[in-house]
Each structure stands twice: as structure tokens, then as C-alpha cells.
Amino acid sequence: MTPTEGTASAVLAIDLDAIAANWRDLVRRHPSGPVAAVVKADAYGLGAAPVARRLIAEGARHVFVATLEEALALRAVVPRAVLLGVLNGLVAGAEAEAAASGIVPVLNEPAALERWRACAAARSERLPAILQIDTGMNRLGLGRREVERVAQDPAAFAALDLRYVMTHFVASEEPENPLNREQVRRFDALRAMLPPVPTSVANSSGIFLGPLAASDLARPGAALYGINPTPGHPNPMRTAVTLEARILQVRDIEAGESVGYNSTWVAARPARIATVAAGYADGYLRSLSGRGVGLVAGRQVPLAGRVSMDLLTFDVTDAPEAAAGGWVRLLGPDLPPDAVAERAGTNAYEILTALGARYRRYYRGQA
Structure with a gap:
């Protein structure tokens, strides 16, 4: 089963092959x-x-x-x-x-x-x-x-x-x-x-x-x-996690309508909003409100409004592939923990250790 199959609301894939490769690289360096x-x-x-x-x-x-x-x-x-x-x-x-x-x-x-x-x-x-x-x-x-x-x-x-x-x-x-x-x-x-x-x-x-x-x-x-041990330089390690959450609903809204608690995000144009099955209860930090991004079919989509406990909302106006039942990537080789941490105002350690228990987990390369 691949991370985007099955009935899960959100999937965390852990690449043990990448972790093992990182360990071997560190052995070589020490x-x-x-x-x-x-x-x-x-x-x-x-x-x-x-x-x-x-x-x-x-x-x-x-x-x-x-x-x-x-x-x-x-x-x-x-x-x-x-x-x-x-x-x-x-x-x-x-x-x-x-x-x-x-x-x-x-x-x-x-x-x-x-x-x-x-x-x-x-x-x-x-x-x-x-x-x-x-x-x-x-x-x-x-x-x-x-x-x-x-x-x-x-x-x-x-x-x-x-x-x-x-x-x-x-x-x-x-x-x-x-x-x-x-x-x-x-x-x-x-x-x-x-x-x-x-x-x-x-x-x-x-x-x-x-x-x-x-x-x-x-x-x-x-x-x-996969956290970068050499900040300010290209990461020599392999990213070991991919996190994807399912799109529950996509809705069209008019310019001037708001999204999420306290109306902190207001559409500047007619927009499509995807509601996604993850939130701060899953370790997606609330500090990413107004700052986070996801990926839909490789396209970057901005977080619209505040992170809530169980749900995220993304502006997918420019991602026509977004549809109910589809997926938004929240972490991965193309959206590594260090990059997410920078947007959240924290470090990648917190991004990983905050990952919640509700994700369906898959391990690649088990011993």
C-alpha cells in the first residue's frame, strides 16, 4: 500500500532506508x-x-x-x-x-x-x-x-x-x-x-x-x-518523512469572504478552498497559521486562515488538481521539516517530535 491509498484521513510515511543511509553517511564522516x-x-x-x-x-x-x-x-x-x-x-x-x-x-x-x-x-x-x-x-x-x-x-x-x-x-x-x-x-x-x-x-x-x-x-x-546538521548550507542528509492529509471538501467562495476562526484570512479574489484532515492535535503547529504551505500535485498552495484542532484550509485556486478525496502534502523531500520549521518560527526538531498519533503510519524498508 502506498501513502495515498486506503481509507486513512492522513498518512505519515517513514523511510527507514533513508534513515539507514543517513546513519551510514555519518559513520563514514566519523x-x-x-x-x-x-x-x-x-x-x-x-x-x-x-x-x-x-x-x-x-x-x-x-x-x-x-x-x-x-x-x-x-x-x-x-x-x-x-x-x-x-x-x-x-x-x-x-x-x-x-x-x-x-x-x-x-x-x-x-x-x-x-x-x-x-x-x-x-x-x-x-x-x-x-x-x-x-x-x-x-x-x-x-x-x-x-x-x-x-x-x-x-x-x-x-x-x-x-x-x-x-x-x-x-x-x-x-x-x-x-x-x-x-x-x-x-x-x-x-x-x-x-x-x-x-x-x-x-x-x-x-x-x-x-x-x-x-x-x-x-x-x-x-x-x-533528515534534519539539516549544517544550517545555512545544503542539507547532506536524506529526508525520512512524508506526511499527506486528505482533502475532505473543496468549496468556492467569493472575494471578500473569510476562512477559519476569527476571519483572519479574507479572499482577495474568487477562490477555491480545500479543507484538509489535520490540525494542531496532529502536531501541525498553530504557529503556521497564515504562514504554512502545502503541495497539491507538486504545486505549492498557501494555508488560508488559522490552523484549528482537526482541520486545515488551503487556497487551491491555482491547483485545479485539488479535489475531495485527494491529498495535500504537508511534509516530504519537497517540503522538508527544516523549511516548515522556518515558516513556523521553530526548529525541525519540534516539527518532527510534535507529529501526532492519529496519522496512519507506513514504514518503508523495515529490518
Whole structure:
């Protein structure tokens, strides 16, 4: 079945072949070490289980999510031989469940390190962990003074199998930003205080910083799903999503008539208006009101009026192909998330992670 067949009101097609191709390209660009698959937020809205399954089949041996709940939901998909990491770490009291499930927490504060050490002692085994050092984000991770204190404790990591020490870039999408180099300098200085452990530095845009961000493990997320990791330059990644919504009705209106709530759009000429089965309840952002566009048979059509909960209205006067039962494309290779995000005044991350649950989903290239 193709995305425009069947009885669905709206269809989201996810191209796993494109995601796999993006992962392979990132592997090629990061020769210093392997490349993980970051599938947090349900793989940026595209489905963590099918994405993780496909990338593991491609050879990924590190999978990262944000929360323990996400990790537990993926446990049946991610083999024990693949590192399943939790970037947010663990809330107090979740250690035993994580350990029993073979999940690897990112330890972001001394208290978490202590709790994970205690859990290891209680289980009489060395538990795997990743340590995060904060180098400028001021969000998660041990700061300089905390690293110094931990480094003075010879038993700090004795009960743990410390797999990586990591940090996170603040502005890697800005290659000329001096903070990138400064963060790497801080990271090198702080990790030198700790036992020798493999490093993890580059996120999606960080991979494109080249040798500056080379490490033993890269952690891309957005680039896997086709979001441009090099803003201001042509996107080197493949778009992985196509979203189409069905036209429910087409009506003719006269010049001077308005469309939608609060009459924010008024026809300047006799017009044809297509009402489409999607809205902000489906993640089509309300900020696209008066700014969004769709595609009908390759023709760009402007959004007319406000985005409502379940419906969109497009001016299809210049798209004679538009008809009830047909389709308007809202995302795709010819209308990528970055372009939609620019119109919405946000970033492509929000465009993808906002995708709702009412779309009928199709996966191309399942493992």
C-alpha cells in the first residue's frame, strides 16, 4: 500500500532506508569511532522500535534514549549486546530496575554516581555506566569542581564498568563559534583527571566539525531523520518523512469572504478552498497559521486562515488538481521539516517530535 491509498484521513510515511543511509553517511564522516543511534522522543516522532531495529540490523551497537521509560519500552528490540543508554540518567529509586534490565545510565551528578555504585555493591557486580562532564551547557553533567572531587576518590569507579566519558556541544551547528573549541579544551582537561576511558563528544552537527570533535563514539540524533546538521548550507542528509492529509471538501467562495476562526484570512479574489484532515492535535503547529504551505500535485498552495484542532484550509485556486478525496502534502523531500520549521518560527526538531498519533503510519524498508 502506498501513502495515498486506503481509507486513512492522513498518512505519515517513514523511510527507514533513508534513515539507514543517513546513519551510514555519518559513520563514514566519523572515522575515529562508531556512531550510535539516538532514538529518544520515539525516534524524534518517527517510531523508536522500527528505527532502532533497522539501525541495529545496519550495525549500530549503541542506542540512546532520554528516559528509563523509553529504554524499558525498547528492551525487547535492543539486544543485550547493544549498549542501551539513558541520557537523562536515572531518578532516585530506579537503579535496581535499570540494572536488572541491562540499561546503561549516563551519570550526570555525584549523587547519581553514588546511587549506581551502591546498586552495584548490592548486586555484587560491576555495572556499566557513562559519565557526563559539563563543559558549557550548564544543563546536565559534572562541573569542574565535581570532577575534581570525584577524581580525588580512588574508589569512585571501582564498582563500575565505565564505558565512556561524554560531553555535549552547545553550538556545534555553528562551526565558527569559538565555544566549540573551548568545550573540547575543557573536556580534555577534565577527563585527564579521571581514569582512562573512551570518549563520546560529537552530536549530529558535531560530526561535521571534523577532527575537532573526533572521539570514540558519536551520538547523532537529528541528522538520522533528515534534519539539516549544517544550517545555512545544503542539507547532506536524506529526508525520512512524508506526511499527506486528505482533502475532505473543496468549496468556492467569493472575494471578500473569510476562512477559519476569527476571519483572519479574507479572499482577495474568487477562490477555491480545500479543507484538509489535520490540525494542531496532529502536531501541525498553530504557529503556521497564515504562514504554512502545502503541495497539491507538486504545486505549492498557501494555508488560508488559522490552523484549528482537526482541520486545515488551503487556497487551491491555482491547483485545479485539488479535489475531495485527494491529498495535500504537508511534509516530504519537497517540503522538508527544516523549511516548515522556518515558516513556523521553530526548529525541525519540534516539527518532527510534535507529529501526532492519529496519522496512519507506513514504514518503508523495515529490518
